[in-house]
Amino acid sequence: MAVVLCPVYGTAASIVFVFSGTFGTFGDHLVRDIMLIIVSVISALALTYISLLLFTFLRREAHTTRQAADFEWHLLVPCLNEESVVAETVSAARTSFPTAHVWVIDDASDDRTGTIVRGLQDFDNHVHLITRVSPNARTGKGDALNAAYRQVGQFVGDNPHRRQHTIIGVLDADGYLSDNTLDLLAGPQAFGDEQTGGVQIEVWMKNRNDKRPRPLNGRWKNLVGKVLIRLQDIEFRTANSAMQLLRVKTGTVGMGGNGQFNRLSVLDHLAEVDGEPWGKKLSEDFELGLKILSLGYRTHYTRDAHVSQEALPYFRRLLTQRTRWAQGLLECASLLPRLRRAKVLNVAGLLELHFLMTQAWLSMINLLVIPILTILAIVDGGTWLWQSTSQLLTLFAAIIFLVLPYAMWGPLYRIRAGAKVGWLNSVGLGLLFLGYVYLTYVFYARAIGRMLTGRNAWAKTKRNADDLRQLDTTPLRIIPTAAPLLDRAVVQELAIELEGREEYAHELISTFAVIWPKRLANVQLATAAEDRDATWDAIASIRVAADMLGATRLAGTAAHLAKFVEAGDFEKLREALPTLEQLGADTVEEIRRDVVAAS
Known part of the structure; x- marks a missing residue:
């Protein structure tokens, strides 16, 4: 397919950039002629590659599972x-x-x-x-x-x-x-x-x-x-x-x-x-x-x-x-x-890898050549953009070359990736994605500069969650602290239900301690998204598990947070999350002292 597409795109790019006259008359200046040919070749390669990506992405190939x-x-x-x-x-x-x-x-x-x-x-x-x-x-x-x-x-x-x-x-x-x-x-x-x-x-x-x-x-x-x-x-x-x-x-x-x-x-x-x-x-x-x-x-x-x-x-x-x-x-x-x-x-594999590795350099060539060609065209032509309908059409075609291959990923995000965004939003996101893609010019320029100057040391990227630690949050006293972190009577009853084997109860409670961080993260993610159903389910999971294990204080807190969800008050829910986090940590420590130490 690439063998067919590349000449087609090359011809189209040559018409737009070389022979249309929009960027000057081909043959008048050798340096400009070379730049026009370079831009045409790079455009043809890029459009061929993007077309191959599109055709491949639209195919649906299911994978088989095994044990x-x-x-x-x-x-x-x-x-x-x-x-x-x-x-x-x-x-x-x-x-x-x-x-x-x-x-x-x-x-x-x-x-x-x-x-x-x-x-x-x-x-x-x-x-x-x-x-x-x-x-x-x-x-x-x-x-x-x-x-x-x-x-x-x-x-x-x-x-x-x-x-x-x-x-x-x-x-x-x-x-x-x-x-x-x-x-x-x-x-x-x-x-x-x-x-x-x-x-x-x-x-x-x-x-x-x-x-x-x-x-x-x-x-x-x-x-x-x-x-x-x-x-x-x-x-x-x-x-x-x-x-x-x-x-x-x-x-x-x-x-x-x-x-x-x-x-x-x-x-x-x-x-x-x-x-x-x-x-x-x-x-x-x-x-x-x-x-x-x-x-x-x-x-x-x-x-x-x-x-x-x-x-x-x-x-x-x-x-x-x-x-x-x-x-x-x-x-x-x-x-x-x-x-x-x-x-x-094979040849296709080698070509793909070499094109990938040269993208940064091709981007830098475009970054230098296209502004120069545009400036030269303006200087030579004055009001060149408005001189003829054909030049306006050529300019429109050039914009299509630069916009459509990248903006299409917004709608495809909805259609093929299954993202829950509306049609208008997907089109808007596609246009924004165009600007995002062109940021690669900045990334590549900085990367090439660092590589040429021998700099390869990097600081670690800061986590988003680290910013939350800077917030002034005061844990809320949602229920009386007299409620036990872990009700021993419930643990004993659980052991009786599990064939009288206390070690089974200990194993189940230990599993709760391992799962706790993920349960907390589920609540945090759902609250951040203000997704009422997901938040309700995440809090209910904590309440049910805590009730079963006798984590009375944690279960009571989860029940109280559920009222915020029911009222749709995510602001109060955000304020209460530090309380939930601390009670969960305290409950896990109680499990560590009473269950792990005894086993």
Whole structure:
């Protein structure tokens, strides 16, 4: 298809830019002629690529699930000062996937990250903590993942069959996996194929419905924050997803930093070749995927499972994050010779990767050439825009070239990604997404500048939840503090109901402690979105579980919060959430003292 589309788009671009006369008469000035040809070629390549993305994205290919129990699952969570999110991430993973092991890598955090994870370990032997200390810590995410790889390798043992059927997943500290993830990854399109070395799943923004993503700011800055979050959700669930689906066809699927899964035996092979699986590039995830391909293994992508993460509502943080990603991608160009020598990719795969790696440079050429051509046309032609209908039509065609390929992702976000937005909103979001896409010119320019000047050190991106800690919130006394945190009589009755086995009751109560951070996060997310049904369900889940275990004070608080939901008073509910959070923490500590200590 590309062989047909590229000449067609090339001809159209030549008519618009070279032969229309809008940007000057071709043949008058050699330098301008060269610039016009360059713009035409770049436009043809870009439109061909975008058309391929569109055709691929509109196809629907379902994936088959199998039993996750066919494999052993280990989830790695690299952490540096993640006290605000790590508990809910571990809790979500252990709640959704009871057989999976979660390995938190504390990379010399200054906060309570390690303490929080050790607290969860009191209740769950599938939660592991890897503590890195200076001078061997904070040397890059790749090094942290390599440390975890060695620990997991020791845990799994040397049995080749077991290592072949052990899958290592990587989650950001704020990442939630969809409940179908492991069953889908066990399917024949993924790790059910013995040749598959790595699989990446789709990425969603979990705070996409947040009504007040910038709690320290006013209405307008929150509006900007909401738009930025939604545009990031569009980016990952449409354009980025389409790129990965196209790479499924070309055999060049890339690994991402969140929601990547790799076969342990393939990581072993990489360790034999390179010393360690993960490298030191800023995009160590993408680097890993390229190295997996170079060994002849297959990488795959699926939209049918997803990982949710925080989107950034602050432009400055987004700029920093994306510049880092762009610089990491540029660094990975050094692996292209290795892939060419390996001779494992077909022509389509090599072309796709080389086009991807040159996008930054092509963008910079456009950024320089198009303004120069426009200025020259104005200087030479005076009122050139209005001289003829043909030139107006040419200008309109040029705008279509620049607008439609990017604005279409807004409606596709509604149609194909299933986002709950109206038609008018989807069109408006598409137009906003156009501006968002053109921000890549800024990202690439900064990334190239940093790379050329030898700067590759980056500060960690601040979590949105860290801002909430700056709010002046006073816990509300919703019910009398005389109510017990944990009613021992209820615990004893529970043991009687469970065949008189007190250890069964202890296990059930310990499970409550593990699930608590995720239950709290469900309430927080639903409240932030002001979703009455979701908030009601999340609070009801806490109330029912607390009642069953005899957590009387927590159950009473949840019942009181339900009244705010019923009244639609989300402002009071937000004010009351610190009380719920503190009571939950106190209840878990009570469980730790009475249940864990006694077992």
